[in-house]
Amino acid sequence: MSSANEMPVTLKELAARANVHPSTISRVANNDPGLRIATATRSRIEALLRETGYQPNGIARGLKLRQTNVLAVVIPDVTNPFFAALFRGVEDAAAPAGFNVLLCNTDGLPERQRSHLQGLQARRVDGVILASSFLKDPSVRDLRRQQRPYVLVNRFSDEGEDPFVGSDDLLGGQLATAHLLDLGHVRVGHLAGKSTVSTGWLRRRGYLAAHTLAGLPADPNLIVEAGYTEESGALAARRLFSLADPPTAVFAVTDMVALGAAEVARQMGLRIPQDIAIVGYNDIPLAGRVSPGLTTMHVPIHEFGSVAARLLLEQIESDEPARRRVRFTPDLIVRESTVLGAASPARAARPMFSAE
Amino acid sequence: MSSANEMPVTLKELAARANVHPSTISRVANNDPGLRIATATRSRIEALLRETGYQPNGIARGLKLRQTNVLAVVIPDVTNPFFAALFRGVEDAAAPAGFNVLLCNTDGLPERQRSHLQGLQARRVDGVILASSFLKDPSVRDLRRQQRPYVLVNRFSDEGEDPFVGSDDLLGGQLATAHLLDLGHVRVGHLAGKSTVSTGWLRRRGYLAAHTLAGLPADPNLIVEAGYTEESGALAARRLFSLADPPTAVFAVTDMVALGAAEVARQMGLRIPQDIAIVGYNDIPLAGRVSPGLTTMHVPIHEFGSVAARLLLEQIESDEPARRRVRFTPDLIVRESTVLGAASPARAARPMFSAE
DNA sequence: TGCCGATGAACAAACGATTGCGCTAGCCTA
DNA sequence: TAGGCTAGCGCAATCGTTTGTTCATCGGCA
Numbered sequence: 174m175s176s177a178n179e180m181p182v183t184l185k186e187l188a189a190r191a192n193v194h195p196s197t198i199s200r201v202a203n204n205d206p207g208l209r210i211a212t213a214t215r216s217r218i219e220a221l222l223r224e225t226g227y228q229p230n231g232i233a234r235g236l237k238l239r240q241t242n243v244l245a246v247v248i249p250d251v252t253n254p255f256f257a258a259l260f261r262g263v264e265d266a267a268a269p270a271g272f273n274v275l276l277c278n279t280d281g282l283p284e285r286q287r288s289h290l291q292g293l294q295a296r297r298v299d300g301v302i303l304a305s306s307f308l309k310d311p312s313v314r315d316l317r318r319q320q321r322p323y324v325l326v327n328r329f330s331d332e333g334e335d336p337f338v339g340s341d342d343l344l345g346g347q348l349a350t351a352h353l354l355d356l357g358h359v360r361v362g363h364l365a366g367k368s369t370v371s372t373g374w375l376r377r378r379g380y381l382a383a384h385t386l387a388g389l390p391a392d393p394n395l396i397v398e399a400g401y402t403e404e405s406g407a408l409a410a411r412r413l414f415s416l417a418d419p420p421t422a423v424f425a426v427t428d429m430v431a432l433g434a435a436e437v438a439r440q441m442g443l444r445i446p447q448d449i450a451i452v453g454y455n456d457i458p459l460a461g462r463v464s465p466g467l468t469t470m471h472v473p474i475h476e477f478g479s480v481a482a483r484l485l486l487e488q489i490e491s492d493e494p495a496r497r498r499v500r501f502t503p504d505l506i507v508r509e510s511t512v513l514g515a516a517s518p519a520r521a522a523r524p525m526f527s528a529e
Numbered sequence: 530m531s532s533a534n535e536m537p538v539t540l541k542e543l544a545a546r547a548n549v550h551p552s553t554i555s556r557v558a559n560n561d562p563g564l565r566i567a568t569a570t571r572s573r574i575e576a577l578l579r580e581t582g583y584q585p586n587g588i589a590r591g592l593k594l595r596q597t598n599v600l601a602v603v604i605p606d607v608t609n610p611f612f613a614a615l616f617r618g619v620e621d622a623a624a625p626a627g628f629n630v631l632l633c634n635t636d637g638l639p640e641r642q643r644s645h646l647q648g649l650q651a652r653r654v655d656g657v658i659l660a661s662s663f664l665k666d667p668s669v670r671d672l673r674r675q676q677r678p679y680v681l682v683n684r685f686s687d688e689g690e691d692p693f694v695g696s697d698d699l700l701g702g703q704l705a706t707a708h709l710l711d712l713g714h715v716r717v718g719h720l721a722g723k724s725t726v727s728t729g730w731l732r733r734r735g736y737l738a739a740h741t742l743a744g745l746p747a748d749p750n751l752i753v754e755a756g757y758t759e760e761s762g763a764l765a766a767r768r769l770f771s772l773a774d775p776p777t778a779v780f781a782v783t784d785m786v787a788l789g790a791a792e793v794a795r796q797m798g799l800r801i802p803q804d805i806a807i808v809g810y811n812d813i814p815l816a817g818r819v820s821p822g823l824t825t826m827h828v829p830i831h832e833f834g835s836v837a838a839r840l841l842l843e844q845i846e847s848d849e850p851a852r853r854r855v856r857f858t859p860d861l862i863v864r865e866s867t868v869l870g871a872a873s874p875a876r877a878a879r880p881m882f883s884a885e
Numbered sequence: 886t887g888c889c890g891a892t893g894a895a896c897a898a899a900c901g902a903t904t905g906c907g908c909t910a911g912c913c914t915a
Numbered sequence: 916t917a918g919g920c921t922a923g924c925g926c927a928a929t930c931g932t933t934t935g936t937t938c939a940t941c942g943g944c945a
Contacts, residue, residue: 181653183931194895199933209892228651232597233931235588236900243631243652252617252814257608264634273648275599276632278620292629296587296599297537320536432818458608462788464820539901550925555903565922589901592930889944896937907926914919 182225191221202227235297244485245275245298246478247289249305249401253429254457255474256304259326262478263302270486272299279305281401287312294319300485302478306330307369322488324481328371337498338481340472342372345503346379346424347386349452349470352505353422354387356512358450362413362420364399364406364430373398376426376454395420399430406433414441414449421449422511428453428460428469435463435510450511454503466508466515473501538581547577558583591653600841601631601654602834603645605661605757609785610813611830612660615682618834619658626842628655635661637757643668650675656841658834662686663725678844680837684727693854694837696828698728701859702735702780703742705808705826708861709778710743712868714806718769718776720755720762720786729754732782732810751776755786762789770797770805777805778867784809784816784825791819791866806867810859822864822871829857 184195191198193214200208201218221227235241246263248256264274275298277289286305290312293301300322306313306329313330316323324336353361363380366373377396384391394416399409406425410433413420425431431453435445443449445465453460456471480499488495507515540551547554549570556564557574577583591597602619604612620630631654633645642661646668649657656678662669662685669686672679680692709717719736722729733752740747750772755765762781766789769776781787787809791801799805801821809816812827836855844851863871 181650184933185931195932196896196934197894199931200894203933205934209894211893214893228647229933230592230931231652232588232591233900234933236586236592236902236930237932237934239900241588245629250617251607252610252613254608254610254613257610257613260632261606261608261634264632268633271648273601273631273633273652275629276616276620277624277629278617291584292627294537295584296629436818459815462792463818540903541901551902552904552926553924555901559903561904565924567923570923585903586901589930590903592901592932593903595930887945890942892939892941894938894940896935898935899933901930903929905926905928908924909922910924911922912920915917 181230182227183230187218187221187225187227191218193218198222199229202229239297240489241297241299242272243275243296243298244272244300244302244482245277245293246302247277247279247286247293247305249281250278251276253402254459255427255429255455258457258474259304259478262475262480263482264478265475266479266482267486272482272486281305283307283310283312287315290316294321299489300324302326302481302485304328306371308371308374322485324484326477326481330371332371333498336484336496337500338477338484339372339499340470340501340503342375342503343379343382345454345470345472346376347383348379348503348505349376349424349454350380350383351387352468352507352511353424353450353452354383354389356422356450358420358422359389360392360395360418360420360422362395362397362423364409364413364423364425364434365396366401366426366430367398373426376424380424399426399433401427401429403429403433403436406430407437408433410434410437411441414438414443419449422446422451423449424452424454426454428455428457428467431467431469431510432459432463435467446509446511446513452511456506460506461508465510468508468511468515469506470503471506472503476501537586538583539586543574543577543581543583547574549574554578555585558585595653596845597653597655598628599631599652599654600628600656600658600838601633601649601652602658603633603635603642603649603661605637606634607632609757610815611783611785611811614813614830615660615834618831618836619838620834621831622835622838623842628838628842637661639663639666639668643671646672650677655845656680658682658837658841660684662727664727664730678841680840682833682837686727688727689854692840692852693856694833694840695728695855696826696857696859698731698859699735699738701810701826701828702732703739704735704859704861705732705780705810706736706739707743708824708863708867709780709806709808710739710745712778712806714776714778715745716748716751716774716776716778718751718753718779720765720769720779720781720790721752722757722782722786723754729782732780736780755782755789757783757785759785759789759792762786763793764789766790766793767797770794770799775805778802778807779805780808780810782810784811784813784823787823787825787866788815788819791823802865802867802869808867812862816862817864821866824864824867824871825862826859827862828859832857 188195279286304326310330327339329337365377368374397409397413399406453469456469460467460469544551635642660682666686683695685693721733724730753765753769755762809825812825816823816825
């Protein structure tokens with residue numbers, strides 16, 4: 174019921190105006206339960222609070238309460254739609270609880286990740302969501318011994334050690350590859366992620382497992398490391414498609430890599446899916462929009478973020494370590510990049526997930 | 530040269546360990562120029578600093594110095610590639626200066642914008658970048674009288690009043706429309722933004738101006754308000770394309786809206802560009818990747834963010850209001866959505882911009 | 886009248902860092 | 916030997932809140 178204040182008001186100033194002690198204002202403002210106060214004084218103070226539009230200084234508050242109400246999300250790059258959606262999941266869960274969220278991009282550089290995490294520690298954020306970790310990541314080790322809540326998302330660092338939210342990448346890689354094998358493809362390539370990243374490592378193992386289960390040999394030459402950007406995907410795809418005995422289908426570690434591969438296929442005059450079938454991973458919104466539609470493993474990206482945030486918020490409120498791991502089961506979405514004329518069916522149910 | 534600390538160390542604890550006063554530690558840690566100190570003491574303290582991996586408590590520091598080293602970016606939705614790129618621009622400029630960036634999504638809701646801005650004020654962020662403002666926005670008025678640096682990006686609220694970074698939307702709308710008229714289209718539609726948003730209002734005026742300049746009438750029935758999402762663009766396009774006398778070309782207020790329109794065109798069996806030519810605005814990365822490639826007005830999105838951040842940082846360092854406005858000239862990029870078989874040419878030079 | 890218990894609000898100590906200023910030696914100089 | 920200068924630190928206030936504790940006042944009751 175007031176105009177916003179020009180200069181931030183302090184308790185002391187208000188106290189002077191109301192002829193009471195600052196602490197009294199504070200208690201009224203915070204609606205201190207069990208506060209005994211004269212009705213006249215209370216309404217006088219409340220009027221003043223409205224009139225000035227008093228907002229407690231968050232910094233001072235944070236210093237006293239040892240809580241900043243800030244979370245941080247550390248990701249490779251927010252212009253990647255996967256991470257943008259992930260962030261939205263975090264904010265959508267954090268904002269209602271009164272938390273703001275810092276966003277830190279690392280571009281996949283360990284050094285930038287390290288320096289960001291260090292800065293966040295200094296800033297005393299209440300929790301960190303890390304979606305850019307490597308296997309055996311020293312940064313994660315640092316995170317562990319800090320007495321601060323954190324959750325690893327999508328990628329983990331050491332199996333079973335850290336709170337984690339992600340998908341079953343081994344199964345996902347297997348299902349994606351099995352889909353291609355089921356279609357009759359015999360030479361199925363893999364545009365792999367880095368083996369230093371859990372997603373890359375596990376999806377590759379899934380790719381191999383699918384071959385084993387199908388009783389088919391997996392040609393090592395058909396596995397090319399592709400990184401995670403569209404450009405690096407294109408580069409790797411060019412190598413793969415230029416082999417003397419090229420694959421007729423390929424499983425890409427992420428949708429972005431798959432899109433890079435699709436672009437290369439077009440440039441090389443390969444028809445999708447007739448000459449080369451392509452499967453991605455993550456089901457980013459873009460996957461359903463490109464032409465041909467990209468067959469991919471659906472994972473609930475937004476939920477990755479919101480679940481991770483809730484895990485963090487629980488820890489912050491309860492002050493317990495609460496190591497929890499949530500792993501969603503990925504879901505094959507068949508589109509035109511593997512099956513000619515495939516309708517884009519509405520997915521049946523929400524994906525299942527298991528929580529330990 | 531040390532392991533990260535488990536519990537954050539305080540100056541007082543270090544002081545006790547080094548047998549000096551906390552202030553001395555502080556001065557050494559901050560490399561206080563003009564500090565006179567015995568070499569022995571200095572190295573003893575420095576060793577201790579390294580050993581413990583001391584990191585000053587950012588909150589306490591912020592309280593004392595009245596500076597948080599935090600910027601905030603307020604946008605409608607980070608899953609929109611335009612805003613994701615914008616954010617990267619901000620962070621890329623802010624991070625080297627030691628600033629972290631809060632990201633707030635409003636989903637275009639004035640109420641969420643208001644509550645976010647209020648929260649940011651309480652948090653005492655050092656500066657705010659607002660890219661979701663409306664014309665005559667009360668939130669912006671509040672922002673103005675706060676004694677805190679802010680910059681409006683892409684959209685402005687009241688012409689000439691606020692620090693601003695964006696494109697010349699009037700010119701952009703005109704160039705986009707002129708391109709279609711030059712191609713011989715007589716009935717050119719407009720999927721317009723909201724007239725309560727500067728971009729929507731100006732691009733629409735540009736659309737009209739192009740008609741005037743070409744000496745052609747603009748049919749009011751061909752202007753349909755489309756909002757800013759792909760879905761709302763599709764909805765509006767469906768109405769537009771279903772008219773008794775439909776347009777043969779359309780200028781969409783943003784690329785996302787244009788993509789929605791393109792999807793609808795496909796569904797309705799309209800060929801692009803033969804039956805319906807489409808121009809977008811912003812040149813998001815997606816625009817060059819879809820098929821057919823989307824003709825659009827290129828604006829330097831990443832620079833929007835980095836320039837805005839620099840404007841903010843200047844103000845923070847110099848402590849001067851420094852109202853500056855930077856307006857980039859948009860650049861027509863012709864792709865297949867308007868010209869059959871148009872090559873995607875590398876843009877010639879960087880876009881010009883004018884700064885007041 | 887004297888004591889007790891509420892009641893209403895002030896006091897003051899944190900939280901951790903920064904910084905202008907003051908204080909104590911020691912040394913030099915006159 | 917007194918006075919002054921300087922190097923080397925310590926002191927204490929301050930930033931704005933929160934919160935356990937204390938203090939004064941007043942009414943009621945014996």
